[in-house]
Amino acid sequence: MGDLPAYLVGAAALESRVFPAFTFDPSAGRDWASRFSLDTNPQATRDWPVHGLAYADEHHQAVSQELPFTLIDFVACDARYTRHFALVPRARWSATLVPAGDIVARESQGQPESVPFVWTVDPENRLHKLVVDEKLIREARRCRSMWNSLQELGGIHNSHAERLLARERQSGVLAPMTASSAPPVTPDTVPAAPTVETQSDTQRSPDEAxxxxxxxxxxxxxxxxxxxxxxxxxxxxxxxxxxxxxxxxxxxxxxxxxxxxxxxxxxxxxxxxxxxxxxxxxxxxxx
The missing domain is CATH 3.30.70.20 (Alpha-Beta Plaits)
Incomplete structure (x- = not known):
């Protein structure tokens, strides 16, 4: 990982689901839900953590977008995997370049003209696009599949529970709340916004952590x-x-x-x- 600090490499490995964390404590309870937890993983309910990217384009206009941090973004930081990437000159940027996270999320291969890429930043803070080969796309999908299996063990998007809920909805045991079935809200029944205390509202005790x-x-x-x-x-x-x-x-x-x-x-x-x-x-x- 070059000159990157070890703590940053470790955090990136955790975020990219390459090295997810879990806790298993047999003494915490009698059931699996009490013993097993994925809570220490960032945005554990998602396939990948999503973060905002804000930058100025060539016309000095502010641009912002939400991007997942995947296995591909992680290995892009490792010089050992450079053979799986290729730099795209800015003059050749086009609509055929699609974020690699979007390509990974597709169940099928997608349009043949779609070319996956990831963003990188050089030492001068300039953005570049690196196209990604098919091998890394497959590895990212495999990584996501393994993470999804861990999620199920942690009670997140559990397929058995979701299938049971779907059957109960179909049988009428559980009726999904819709706009037509929800009770009307009148001005008299609208709850007041909760008051959020801040440091200016209350003085923190000097003994308080x-x-x-x-x-x-x-x-x-x-x-x-x-x-x-x-x-x-x-x-x-x-x-x-x-x-x-x-x-x-x-x-x-x-x-x-x-x-x-x-x-x-x-x-x-x-x-x-x-x-x-x-x-x-x-x-x-x-x-």
Missing amino acids: YIETERCSTCNECTHINGKMFAYNANQQAYIADLSAGTYAQLVEAAESCQVSIIHPGKPRNPDEAGLDELLKRAELFA
């Missing part, structure tokens, strides 16, 4: 330490989901591991936790 979520770089360090204590929001930025799901030692370890130093452990909730004197000294750096 917190994360500067808006600065999160999605390095996955904290969620790897404890995927129940730490979680990602819709923008794939970390926050403290449940302090009671972990220890103060894990809070301090996460603060020390964070690439951008945005985790503040505060004070321990459990005064009887072992090794607090040392942990408090380590936490002082992140007050």
